Amino acid sequence: MSQIEDKLATLGITLPDAQDAPKAAGNYAPFVQSGNLVYVSGQISRHPDDSPMVGKLGATFSVEDGAAAARTCAIQLLMQAKIACGGDLDRLQKVVKLTGFVNSTPDFTDQPKVINGCSDLLVEILGDVGRHARSAVSAPSLPLGVAVEIEGIFEIS
Amino acid sequence: MSQIEDKLATLGITLPDAQDAPKAAGNYAPFVQSGNLVYVSGQISRHPDDSPMVGKLGATFSVEDGAAAARTCAIQLLMQAKIACGGDLDRLQKVVKLTGFVNSTPDFTDQPKVINGCSDLLVEILGDVGRHARSAVSAPSLPLGVAVEIEGIFEIS
Amino acid sequence: MSQIEDKLATLGITLPDAQDAPKAAGNYAPFVQSGNLVYVSGQISRHPDDSPMVGKLGATFSVEDGAAAARTCAIQLLMQAKIACGGDLDRLQKVVKLTGFVNSTPDFTDQPKVINGCSDLLVEILGDVGRHARSAVSAPSLPLGVAVEIEGIFEIS
Numbered sequence: 001m002s003q004i005e006d007k008l009a010t011l012g013i014t015l016p017d018a019q020d021a022p023k024a025a026g027n028y029a030p031f032v033q034s035g036n037l038v039y040v041s042g043q044i045s046r047h048p049d050d051s052p053m054v055g056k057l058g059a060t061f062s063v064e065d066g067a068a069a070a071r072t073c074a075i076q077l078l079m080q081a082k083i084a085c086g087g088d089l090d091r092l093q094k095v096v097k098l099t100g101f102v103n104s105t106p107d108f109t110d111q112p113k114v115i116n117g118c119s120d121l122l123v124e125i126l127g128d129v130g131r132h133a134r135s136a137v138s139a140p141s142l143p144l145g146v147a148v149e150i151e152g153i154f155e156i157s
Numbered sequence: 158m159s160q161i162e163d164k165l166a167t168l169g170i171t172l173p174d175a176q177d178a179p180k181a182a183g184n185y186a187p188f189v190q191s192g193n194l195v196y197v198s199g200q201i202s203r204h205p206d207d208s209p210m211v212g213k214l215g216a217t218f219s220v221e222d223g224a225a226a227a228r229t230c231a232i233q234l235l236m237q238a239k240i241a242c243g244g245d246l247d248r249l250q251k252v253v254k255l256t257g258f259v260n261s262t263p264d265f266t267d268q269p270k271v272i273n274g275c276s277d278l279l280v281e282i283l284g285d286v287g288r289h290a291r292s293a294v295s296a297p298s299l300p301l302g303v304a305v306e307i308e309g310i311f312e313i314s
Numbered sequence: 315m316s317q318i319e320d321k322l323a324t325l326g327i328t329l330p331d332a333q334d335a336p337k338a339a340g341n342y343a344p345f346v347q348s349g350n351l352v353y354v355s356g357q358i359s360r361h362p363d364d365s366p367m368v369g370k371l372g373a374t375f376s377v378e379d380g381a382a383a384a385r386t387c388a389i390q391l392l393m394q395a396k397i398a399c400g401g402d403l404d405r406l407q408k409v410v411k412l413t414g415f416v417n418s419t420p421d422f423t424d425q426p427k428v429i430n431g432c433s434d435l436l437v438e439i440l441g442d443v444g445r446h447a448r449s450a451v452s453a454p455s456l457p458l459g460v461a462v463e464i465e466g467i468f469e470i471s
Contacts, residue, residue, distance in 0.1 A: 024291075026269050026270075026272065026273040026276050026277075026291070026293075027273060027276040027277045027279075027280045027288070028255070028276045028280075028288060028289050028290065028291040029288045029289060029290055030290070031290050032251065032252075032253050032254065032288070032289055032290040034193075034194060034251060034253045034310075034312045035192070035193075035349070036348075036349075037348060039253055039254040039290040039310070040290060041290040041291050041292060042291065042292030042293065042294070056263075094346065094348060095346075096346050096348045096353055097346065097353040098342070099256075099292070099413075099465075101292075101294045104454065104455055105263075105454070105455070106297075106370075106419075106454040106455050107455060108455050109455060109456075109457060109458050109459045110457075111455075111456065111457045112340050112457050113340075115340065116340040116341060119340050119341040119342045120340075120341045122341075123341045123342075131341070131342060131343045131346070132342050132343060132346055133342065133343055133344070133345050133346040133353040133354060133355045133465075134338075134340070134342040134343075134355045134356065135355060135356030135413070135415075135463065135465045136340075136356065136457060137356070137415045137453045137456055137457075137463060138453045138454050138455040138456065139294045139295045139296065139453065139454070140261065140262070140263040140295050140296070140297040140420075140454045141261055141262070141263050141264065141265050141266060141268075141295040142266075142268065142294055142295065143266060143267075143268045143269050143293060143294075144266050145266045149292065149294060151256075151290075151292045153348075153353070155348045181448075183426050183427075183429065183430040183433050183434075183448070183450075184430060184433040184434045184436075184437045184445070185412070185433045185437075185445060185446050185447065185448040186445045186446060186447055186448075187447070188447050189408065189409075189410050189411065189445070189446055189447040191350075191351060191408060191410045191467075191469045192349070192350075196410055196411040196447040196467070197447060198447045198448050198449060199448065199449030199450065199451070213420075256413075256449070258449075258451045262420075263454075296451045296452045296453065297418065297419070297420040297452050297453070297454040298418055298419070298420050298421060298422050298423060298425075298452040299423075299425065299451055299452065300423060300424075300425045300426050300450060300451075301423050302423045306449065306451060308413075308447075308449045
């Protein structure tokens with residue numbers, strides 16, 4: 001087990017095996033590698049049983065709910081990164097960039113606090129390797145009605 | 158004519174010549190290359206006569222209408238990729254990443270089925286080369302009121 | 315002072331020192347470099363005193379207001395690029411890609427004219443080096459209620 005998964009384990013997080021990873025909802029791939037960059041498809045917020053975590057910030061979801069939703073995206077991004085690394089997350093060199101989309105009402109203004117749920121976990125687990133560039137914006141709606149969708153670019157060795 | 162354009166022809170699709178490609182709607186470029194990656198600007202859904210394909214999912218456009226709109230974005234992305242390849246699409250190595258924006262009402266949740274209109278065509282034409290990472294999200298509105306806007310990253314040789 | 319900052323000076327624009335750059339609103343970095351690409355986090359529109367420039371296109375902000383807001387994002391993107399270049403903007407090789415998010419009502423359709431406020435300044439200052447690929451879309455809301463958020467990818471030497 002990699003050092004990174006050791007840290008995940010101390011937080012009670014176990015990454016699912018590759019065969020249990022959520023499937024792409026269409027004719028595309030969960031991630032594509034070009035050079036040493038891995039582009040991971042948008043990961044939607046999910047409950048522990050993999051069902052979509054549905055909610056709208058400014059309406060049915062508090063900022064804390066949203067941050068918890070973003071945290072589930074972080075776990076899925078790490079899971080895809082692990083598969084891209086052939087199972088060895090110690091090959092992860094850098095989280096380069098995240099783009100976070102928050103399902104919200106038009107008057108919601110705390111997108112950064114929501115996406116922090118993802119950023120904070122990545123930095124907690126990965127340290128400086130996890131400190132990424134980021135955009136956080138709202139969307140009027142997201143696939144299946146989920147609260148958060150986050151895509152990522154990772155540099156691997 | 159490249160093998161890829163042969164396949165396009167069997168679907169009745171002819172890529173316009175470079176000089177007939179839609180112009181950028183501002184002080185920017187239709188695409189920029191850095192290393193072997195080509196970043197193609199957001200392509201808006203268009204009718205065969207190049208006029209904008211206006212619509213809103215959840216209101217005036219069905220999922221099928223939206224998928225057809227996304228398909229027109231795929232053709233324009235391929236056209237820009239062809240220009241980036243100096244006219245020879247066989248130099249296209251990989252569709253790396255798409256980001257698809259769907260003009261929709263706040264209660265619309267089928268963004269993936271809409272953007273599939275683009276993804277399906279790319280995979281049909283390009284096979285595994287066309288299997289990309291992807292995000293699909295809603296926007297409350299898009300340029301000129303179009304139904305779909307999709308940007309892409311392509312790896313070329 | 316670099317040639318680029320000379321041009322900025324002729325427009326009355328002075329880039330702030332690195333220590334005065336706006337801080338990231340969370341556990342992330344203002345930019346991350348991978349290879350010779352610098353990914354700059356989404357920069358929100360700001361007044362000269364750094365307070366957020368709040369507004370909504372189609373409601374409280376005209377297209378001209380929005381373009382002025384986007385111009386402030388351009389200055390901040392350049393400032394981050396300067397820091398990434400170790401203070402020497404002449405190392406900037408190319409503005410590769412911008413993604414511009416416009417805080418707007420659902421009936422607003424002039425996103426490109428708004429984001430032109432950023433694109434025009436970059437091309438005015440940088441010439442062909444500044445001519446980037448771009449997407450311009452709406453968001454129903456943005457962090458702190460700002461009118462515009464723009465992220466960028468820059469190639470440096």
